[in-house]
Amino acid sequence: MNVPSEHLLVLAAGLFAIGVLGFLIRRNVIIVLMCIELMLNAANLTFLAASRQHSTAQVVNLDGAVFSIFVILVAACEAAVGLALIIALFRLKQTVESDALSEMKG
């Protein structure tokens, strides 16, 4: 079975859109973080699909695949820092709602 690349791209676009909307709508910072992961994975999916699309029998275009590995790595780092920050927030405010993040404005 061979899923056409276009389908994968559309799926990825959908994932990205869900991620963006989730980021915009959800108030829980942890879920917002997960939405970011969703967006990153949309990018990964696109990379992999495109990587396959641009490969031929003779030359394999690995750039996209390599990029996605880096993305996964970076996503892990981000999650680590992000969660730490969320803990710091929770310690201070006993909440992880993003509304708590509007002390500074104007």
Place this chain on the structure above:
Amino acid sequence: MNPQDLLHLFDARALAAVAPLLALSAGLIVLLVAGVFRSLESLRGPIMVASLLVAGWFTATNFGAPPGSVIDGTYLADRASSAWGLLFVVATLLAWLFSQHYYSEAERPFQLEHDVLMLSTPIGMTLMAGAQNLIVFFIGLEILSIPLYALASFRRSRSRSVEAGLKYFLLGAFAAAFFLYGASLLYAATGTLQLQEIAKIGIHGPLALAGVALVMASLFFKVSVFPFHLWVPDVYQGSPTPVTALMATGTKAAAFAFLLNSMFMLPKSAALLVAAIALVTMALGNLGALAQTDVKRMLAYSGVAHAGTVLLVVAGTLAGDPEANGALHAALFYMGAYVFTAAGAFGLLALLERDGERFTSLDALKGLAQRRPVIAAALTLFMLSLGGIPATGGFLGKWMVFSSLVRAGLIWPAAIGALLSVVALGYYLRVVVAMYMQPIAERDAALARGPDSSAAAAIAAAVCAVFVLAMGVLPNLFLDRLI
């Protein structure tokens, strides 16, 4: 990649090209190791400074040398990226010097972590500036950003610091996701992540254009132009001031370095749009700053305005600036001056904050000239440079930016930009007015002189002042060598 290329990975030129990165990384490791031993505490500073200086020295040697590319041309150490690299080293050094004695007793035990995080940022910046490949840029971006997220909320007992860190992190990650998705679309459209390859193939079709738009959006986020700049005031204000200095100077410079490298992706017809974005950014930054009462936040807005100004060179290039390197030179000099000026300004605010957090407010600056004449004089100099008054580096930077526009025939944007800088002077002057022309508040008069200034900060401020003046009065020292 061919197996043969692996051999080139370690030839002398390639090594020289990445030497600054290696030096910084080595310094980082040494610092970490030394940090384990309490007895070596006094060595931490010297290690930090030494690794930055060595990295700077390596960067400087890359100037005269022919461009050195690494790993199949994904990273390039040429004259431009080396110039940027020097700026990053300087920015980090200045921020670090200003951070000495900045933190409170409770935060001081974590100085090691602070220093390690800070030392890792120039690695990211340098990678960004030299990146010829979207992967390398992304890695650089994250090496820069992730430590900064942590640094922003370094004063984790203060809600503003945490808020700044989280906001920066969430929005930064959000923007990074845009970059990635944009990069993936570009890749889908062109099949390559190499900038030169993309340039050869060209940006055709909606997929590629959408990719460019998203990549640009994330870059605009990093350099903080409209409408991607809203995070800046909050994050700059909430972060520890030395970190703000680093963000304002280093991060912005690194993002611009890559923006200039990748602006070929923008359609020529976008010139006016980019100019409009830049001008709106200047307007929002300047008008917003006009409404501030806290100098730190005001400087954040001013940073937005300056980003808009630099973005003008992109518009100039797109509109057909006949000078091939016009944009690069202008951006380099402008950001060079800005690094010293903004670092100096934020650094002095950091110094003042040691009397209490309220001392970043405009009110508390009243009569500062009597209380701390040297700081007031230096801050005035920086304000004038930010305002682009001659005899300071800021002036010539502004000159070069507008030159790019004028050469490209964008006279009206240049004129509007010039008028918007008048608004900017309006708030820079307010700082000077407060310091020199308004009477000192009674409770501040009692302070007479605050605690002794830190020597490190004093040196840093002096360096900033000297460079700001030198870039304004003797620009040949810089122009002849750097460009």
Place this chain on the structure above:
Amino acid sequence: MSGTWLLWFIPLLPLFGAAACGLIHFATLAARKKDPSASGPSALAPLVACGAMLGALGLSIAAFKQLAGLEVEHRVIESAVWPWIHVGSLHLDISMVVDPLSAVMLLVVTGIGFLIHVYSAGYMKGDPGYAKFFAYLNLFVFSMLMLVLSSSLIGLFVGWEGVGLCSYLLIGFWYEKGWPAEAGQKAFIFNRVGDASFLIGSFILIKLFGTLDLSDVNAAVAGVAADPSKAWWLTVAALCLFGGCTGKSAQIPLFTWLPDAMAGPTPVSALIHAATMVTAGVYLVVRLNPVFAFDPMVLTVIGTIGAFTALIGGTSAIFQRDIKKVLAYSTVSQLGYMFLGLGSGAFAAAIFHLVTHAFFKGLLFLGAGSVIHGMHDEQDMHKMGGLRRHMPKTFVTFLAGAAALSGLPLLSGYFSKDEILAHTFAHGGFYYVLWGIGLFTAAVTAFYTWRMVALTFFGKERFDHHHVHPHESPVVMWAPLAVLAVLSVFGGLLGLPPVFHVVHQLEHWLAPVTEPGRALLEAHGGVHELSHAVEWALLGLGAVIALVFAHLGFRRYVKGTESDDNVQRTQPALADFLVGAWKIDAQYYAKIVYPSKLVAFVTAVIVDQFAIDGLVNGAGGLATATGDRLKLMVDGSLKTYALWIGAGAVLLALLWMFV
């Protein structure tokens, strides 16, 4: 003296005198600071000032003698040239030139000036500004001599404005009282209006001839006739220069400053506002007679203005109670005569009247000063009367002056005035009207002059004997009166009318100067001779009118002031109208001064502060207000920021895809 700097010393001596007196003044002030009663070195001032005047007078007489010794065609002495303003090819240089005209003026200015200096030494004695007064007086003489001697219109203008300045300073000499300072200011500003016109005239002359040298201009006039556009400009220039004369010589419409100028010390009124400065306009017209004679229309304008000024001045003098005001309006009126003469092309006659007027009006003012001095600064004639017994010397000399002014036969004023009227009559046409006005004014003049004499020296003593003890003035004051009285009586000999079959000395003397103008007039057909019979008739008419109205005036007022009171009661509007000089000044205030102040206020407050500055401040305010609004964009909410980022990215994508 020719080609040397010696002539320069005629004006420079008084200038040095002024400087010296100024220093004396400040030395006096310094001395007084230590000891308030000390008079310091101020007693030196009159010596210095009179010495300077004597020197100038001596040099003037010497110059006059040298001039008279020259052949008629070459009667010009020119001094070394002071190069003043050199720009490109334009050279505005000044030298001192004595020719027949300036020689006459020179003698009048230095001669009468010297007498008045001497008089002032007595009159101003005891004044705290004694030395300062002489400084100003000397400075005035310097300016007046510059005016008279300059070879160039620009040099003339230096003197022209200089005399205006001194007039300003001297009118406001007693500035502590307030109103003299206001009067001085008014004089200066009215003169400035004229001067502005003068300046424009000089610009046109430069435009036409490229020079302001008076003799060059006069010589170049003839060449203009060929070019109609140039001729038009020359006419405008002449009118503009005459505009300057109306200011300086108190003609319609700028005459109202002169009556107010009486706020100054009386010697000032005599010297500046009767004998010399106010005649500068007459001098200018004669000096540039070809320019003015070039277009007959200009002369008609001058004559008309002169006649009406004579009328307004004369009638305004009738009911004045202030003795100096009578003389002031009389001066306005007599100056009108001079311009009437100029307008008739009788340049020499105008100068003749100028000279005799300097004698008798100087005399009258000094006499009035003597009266005021003797009456302890009382100027209201209604509070005088019968003074002939108390001040006989003043009385006798005053009579001589009054007789001359009113044109009683064979006195100086009689000949000079009649000559002007004769020329006007000879002109015919529209000039008959002007002649009629002149004749009427002559009647009025005789009337008010003898009213003044009667009110002052005859009738009951209406002053308060407890406070006022009239006394004769000291010798330094009455001696100049005596000299002037003699001149007033016999001054007419300078210019006897042709019917006497003697040479008109003055006309003959001035002929080289007035010739070009006469020639132009002749070319226009503007020179008319009268038959002896008509001349006799006119002389007789003049004599009769003077005698009759002098008698009327004297009769009516010799008993007292009832006649004034009658008029005041029966014709209050008329009296008011005449005393207020036809209400012209009031009109100025209502139509020009107050509206100007209003305009100034509106300009400053509404246009400038509200509109223009409002825009400037508004721009600043707008920026701040916009900033305050824009701040709301940064609302602190993560989602807003993200939304902008998302929307921005989408917008960028859309724009690049579709635009």
Place this chain on the structure above:
Amino acid sequence: MDQLTLITFLPLVGALLVLLTPASQEKALRVIALVTTLVVAVLGVRLYLAFDGASESMQFAVDKDWFVLPSSAIAVHYKLGVDGLSILMVALTAVLMPTVILSTWGHIDKRVKEFMVWMLVMQTGMLGVFLATDLVLFYFFWEVSLIPLYFMVGIWGGERRLYATIKFFLYTMAGSLVMLVAVIALIYAFRTSDVTALLERASTLDAHKQAWLFAGFAIAFAIKVPLIPFHTWLADAHTEAPTSGSVVLAGVLLKMGTYGLLRFGIDMFPGAAIEHAPLFMALGAIGIVYGAFLAMAQTDVKRLVACSSVSHLGYVVLGLFALTRSGLSGSILQMVNHGISTGLLFLLIGMIYERRHTRALDQFGGLASTMPLFAFFFVFTVLSSAALPGLNGFVGEYLILLGAFQTSPLWAILGVLGVIFGAVYLLMATRRMLFGPVTHEENKHLSDLNVREVALMLPLVLLAVWIGVRPTPFLDQSRGSLDRLVRKIETARGAHSAALDPAPASNTEVIR
């Protein structure tokens, strides 16, 4: 070191010396500043005497490499020179400053050190503006010279000093930044920043471009002059500035605007100047009358003098844009004259303010009785300002109006009306201050001017008389340069009228 560099930067050296002197040594600070400015004045006079007015070229030129603008390889030079258009202003700047410094004895008693530093820095800036013959260098000095006054007004000014100083700074800055764009455009059009070269070549640009560049320059200078309707900053700045600041502002800083109009408006773009001359003549002439009316309505005597500056500088602009020999000559001289007479007026007002701490006209009256010396100097200055022949003001105004009359009788006549109005407001102020009875008790025991005050005014008074009596040597200093400029204008006028009307009418006769 060459003369021009020495004269330009000596004040800066003085400023450094002041900076190194402890703030408590007030006397030493003052003496250092005074001695520095005196030396500069001597140098200025020497320069003036050595200057050859007949020459058309830049004299005492200095030319050193400064830096190369990247990417276009435009070499910016440190280039100074003086010609007939600038020599008088240089001399005035040098000669005026000792007087200004000496006048601070009376009214600057706090933060003396800072004040002296700013004064001296300002002198360097002003001299630089007049001497720079590289466009970048000119712009450099142009903006630098703004900052000291900003501090002077802001720190040592009156009640509304902050408002005034910010307004002044931002307003002039707005003009300057517009000019910056024009400066850049001009430099890149010819790829040189050398003023002499640009003066030769700029008129080869096409008319449209010239007009725009001219406008860019002109707006900055018009604000600086200030020409109506850009004048509102001036009254506020003057009213609030300390005496010495006002003197410098009126004496020299405003002249930077008129000098700019001359050098970078008329000399640089003669074609555009001819085209826009009617507008500028109109603004100048209207400004004369408008300023006079403003002055008439003032109740604060300092503000009155400030408004009179608007009027007086209207003359200068009128004369400049008459574009005739006499108009240009007169304007150059009038720049000096205004510096002298308005400078003196501000000094005098400062002296009375030090005694009475008010400047409201109705607070005075009768001062001539209590302060005769003051009255003498005041009347003298008023007469100089009102252009009495024999004093300096007349020569300038006469030439200006004459020049204007040759070009446009209408605006000249409006200007002549200003002669009347000028007398009105000046005499009104004089009367209300000096004459009449002494109505206020405070005025009865005022001390008259002291030796220092008389001494510091004397040089200006003598200069006023000298220029009035013997103006030709002063006018001759700009002879060569103006000959050159007038030739240039005539050439451009020929081209201009040829473009407008292929067959020029014969009756457009221009005399001189």
